[in-house]
Amino acid sequence: MRLRICYWKLGTATVLAIASSSVAASGALNARTYIDAANELLLRDPSPRKSDPVTARWLETVTDVQGILGSGPYEASNMISLMSVCGMSVQLAARYTLEGFDQLTPLANDKVKLSAALVKLQTENAVTYQDELAGIMAFSIACMSREVAPMNEFLASLSPEQLTPIRRQGAAQMRDGIRAAILGNISLSSDVSISVENRRIIVTSLAANIDALATSLPEDFRRYLVGVMEAQPSVSDADIRRAMSHISEVLKTQGPCNGVCGI
Numbered sequence: 001m002r003l004r005i006c007y008w009k010l011g012t013a014t015v016l017a018i019a020s021s022s023v024a025a026s027g028a029l030n031a032r033t034y035i036d037a038a039n040e041l042l043l044r045d046p047s048p049r050k051s052d053p054v055t056a057r058w059l060e061t062v063t064d065v066q067g068i069l070g071s072g073p074y075e076a077s078n079m080i081s082l083m084s085v086c087g088m089s090v091q092l093a094a095r096y097t098l099e100g101f102d103q104l105t106p107l108a109n110d111k112v113k114l115s116a117a118l119v120k121l122q123t124e125n126a127v128t129y130q131d132e133l134a135g136i137m138a139f140s141i142a143c144m145s146r147e148v149a150p151m152n153e154f155l156a157s158l159s160p161e162q163l164t165p166i167r168r169q170g171a172a173q174m175r176d177g178i179r180a181a182i183l184g185n186i187s188l189s190s191d192v193s194i195s196v197e198n199r200r201i202i203v204t205s206l207a208a209n210i211d212a213l214a215t216s217l218p219e220d221f222r223r224y225l226v227g228v229m230e231a232q233p234s235v236s237d238a239d240i241r242r243a244m245s246h247i248s249e250v251l252k253t254q255g256p257c258n259g260v261c262g263i
Contacts, residue, residue, distance in 0.1 A: 031081040034068045037061035038088045047099045050131050062092060063135030065142045065205075074146050076154040086143040092136050096129040097122045127193050134198035138205035141185065144178055145209035148216050152259030171263045178216050182206065186225060189244055190232045200239050207243035214254040216261045222251040 037058045041048055048055035061067070074082060100121055107114040126133065155163070155171060185206045189199055206213075214222060229248050235241055 030068045074150045076150045089140040097125045134201040141205045145212040203243045207246045210250045
């Protein structure tokens with residue numbers, strides 16, 4: 001099974017359109033520290049490895065959930081800063097999973113071959129760079145969970161006239177990205193090409209944040225995810241099993257679909 005690294009990403013214009021009435025107050029969010037560290041990693045070529053002491057320090061910063069995201073709570077006024085951090089985590093994941101993409105340039109005119117080669121590249125990179133990606137993915141899950149409440153608050157504050165197509169589209173992209181991320185991370189829980197330690201990092205982060213994330217999921221999709229989990233082979237690691245059990249229980253018992261879930 002290939003490791004699916006699925007995140008949402010909004011363009012700057014969409015983010016500003018969604019949150020144009022919000023003040024970019026960061027509160028406990030340490031956005032500047034995160035963005036500076038992420039840029040250090042993004043500027044290095046080829047993709048920097050955790051075995052390098054300097055890289056390890058930057059990775060420690062961009063995977064520090066408590067140090068960067070704090071304990072909240074987050075409000076609509078935090079949306080721009082929060083989306084900047086979460087969007088940067090997407091770029092970091094892409095930096096690693098797309099390492100070597102320039103080698104696919106000769107296939108640019110053959111969409112079928114390019115698509116197949118891209119899947120192969122991402123699958124191989126997900127394994128090669130799993131030690132760097134695990135913490136980045138775990139952070140991204142935590143970051144996405146912090147976005148749900150302020151997005152719901154913002155949507156609730158809008159009149160029907162203010163809920164413009166671009167704002168609706170941005171909220172829908174966020175919701176769909178959360179869906180893809182949860183499905184991808186659930187699927188990798190039994191992926192033996194990824195070490196138990198790295199799977200544990202990612203899946204326990206999902207379990208810790210599933211309560212907030214599940215509120216953005218329609219009920220039929222929650223049932224679908226439970227079915228995916230039940231069809232997966234059993235995992236020997238007790239921590240992963242406990243995390244998956246908790247995720248399943250939350251998905252089965254979460255309340256009605258409101259806010260960004262209903263967009």
